[in-house]
Amino acid sequence: MDFNDTPEEAQFRQEVKAWLAEQAPRYDLQNHNGLDVDGQLALGREFQALKAGRGYAKVGWSKELGGMGGTPMQSVIYDQEEEHYRFPTVFFGISLGMPIPVIRRFATEEQKRRYLLPALRGEEIWCQLFSEPAAGSDLGGIRLRAIRDGDDWVLNGQKIWTSYAHISDFGVIVTRSDPSVPKHKGMSYFFVDMKSPGIEVRPIRQAAGGGEFCEVFFTDVRVPDEQRLGEINGGWQVAIATLMEERFAVTDAAGGGPQLLDTLRLVKEQLPSVAEDESTQQLMADWYVAESGINNFYARLLTGVSHGQLPGPEAALSKLIIARKLQVQSAAIMDFFGPAGAIFPEAKVLRSNDYRMAWLEAAGYRIAGGTDEILRNTIAERVLGLPADLRPDKDIPFEEFN
Numbered sequence: 001m002d003f004n005d006t007p008e009e010a011q012f013r014q015e016v017k018a019w020l021a022e023q024a025p026r027y028d029l030q031n032h033n034g035l036d037v038d039g040q041l042a043l044g045r046e047f048q049a050l051k052a053g054r055g056y057a058k059v060g061w062s063k064e065l066g067g068m069g070g071t072p073m074q075s076v077i078y079d080q081e082e083e084h085y086r087f088p089t090v091f092f093g094i095s096l097g098m099p100i101p102v103i104r105r106f107a108t109e110e111q112k113r114r115y116l117l118p119a120l121r122g123e124e125i126w127c128q129l130f131s132e133p134a135a136g137s138d139l140g141g142i143r144l145r146a147i148r149d150g151d152d153w154v155l156n157g158q159k160i161w162t163s164y165a166h167i168s169d170f171g172v173i174v175t176r177s178d179p180s181v182p183k184h185k186g187m188s189y190f191f192v193d194m195k196s197p198g199i200e201v202r203p204i205r206q207a208a209g210g211g212e213f214c215e216v217f218f219t220d221v222r223v224p225d226e227q228r229l230g231e232i233n234g235g236w237q238v239a240i241a242t243l244m245e246e247r248f249a250v251t252d253a254a255g256g257g258p259q260l261l262d263t264l265r266l267v268k269e270q271l272p273s274v275a276e277d278e279s280t281q282q283l284m285a286d287w288y289v290a291e292s293g294i295n296n297f298y299a300r301l302l303t304g305v306s307h308g309q310l311p312g313p314e315a316a317l318s319k320l321i322i323a324r325k326l327q328v329q330s331a332a333i334m335d336f337f338g339p340a341g342a343i344f345p346e347a348k349v350l351r352s353n354d355y356r357m358a359w360l361e362a363a364g365y366r367i368a369g370g371t372d373e374i375l376r377n378t379i380a381e382r383v384l385g386l387p388a389d390l391r392p393d394k395d396i397p398f399e400e401f402n
Contacts, residue, residue, distance in 0.1 A: 048122030
């Protein structure tokens with residue numbers, strides 16, 4: 001199999017390289033040391049608008065939806081080239097990775113026209129309201145209630161670990177609409193205006209110094225029925241589609257944290273004796289093999305998505321590998337530096353590709369979008385066809401055990 005660029009792909013790569021190099025002096029965060037989160041967000045919105053203007057925000061989407069009508073490999077090529085820079089796009093990753101693809105799939109044509117383009121341009125940001133204090137890995141255990149009241153639904157309850165809820169304009173949310181039926185059959189899915197009366201957002205201070213994760217409280221929040229995605233009590237199917245998009249969104253080899261080329265450069269320049277060690281070279285080779293495999297797997301998944309398929313359970317495989325790679329790789333770099341590797345720099349915002357930041361966030365990364373254990377069950381049952389795990393509460397009405 002030939003993984004080299006075709007002439008057309010090589011030409012596209014050169015076009016992308018030239019455009020990104022042109023934007024770097026203004027938008028690469030390496031040229032903006034000390035810029036706080038608000039400044040990064042403002043800069044990010046500028047860059048995202050330019051990116052969307054060329055169709056790069058969603059390369060594989062049609063031009064009518066705001067993309068450029070590109071091929072799956074062109075999507076991969078653009079992502080590969082952007083990884084060489086530190087553009088402030090982290091604020092839009094959740095928005096464009098999970099909620100917006102779901103809006104594209106389940107919303108009305110009028111809603112798509114209203115919401116897709118502003119999100120691609122960075123004008124509006126979306127969040128994903130799934131986890132609750134009593135429902136994390138088992139999403140079927142959610143308790144936030146949605147009660148029908150005329151043409152509206154009234155929402156009461158709490159969500160937690162919602163990324164960037166404090167800067168989001170809209171969010172997608174899964175709710176408990178009928179507790180009298182088994183847990184997966186009584187859920188409804190909506191999108192909500194995050195500025196609605198009754199919504200309170202509280203950022204959670206993290207060990208790394210950030211506050212992008214939030215608690216979100218709903219008190220008598222009214223949501224029009226026209227903002228329901230999927231059937232009444234059919235929210236589980238939409239939620240699964242969202243989770244598949246989430247796992248797909250993190251299946252590229254980047255996966256957050258330091259990139260392999262950055263790691264190689266860091267070790268060669270600052271730790272030449274470590275770079276010459278045979279065990280280090282073996283470790284780096286293993287990381288390269290894993291990264292190459294995931295890149296190729298990502299291209300295969302992207303081909304299916306470009307043909308209208310939802311990301312399937314196979315996406316769980318790459319998410320498992322990437323999350324573990326992030327944890328092992330960042331810990332190894334800290335070990336390379338010895339005691340100095342655990343000293344954190346004084347900075348308002350620690351760089352997202354800093355190995356220390358990656359190490360702090362790696363454990364959470366293995367939880368978000370499904371824990372390692374949940375993903376292994378998914379692979380065993382839905383990919384390998386092994387017997388299903390025992391689930392004694394599967395057919396019991398939700399209200400009987402909650």
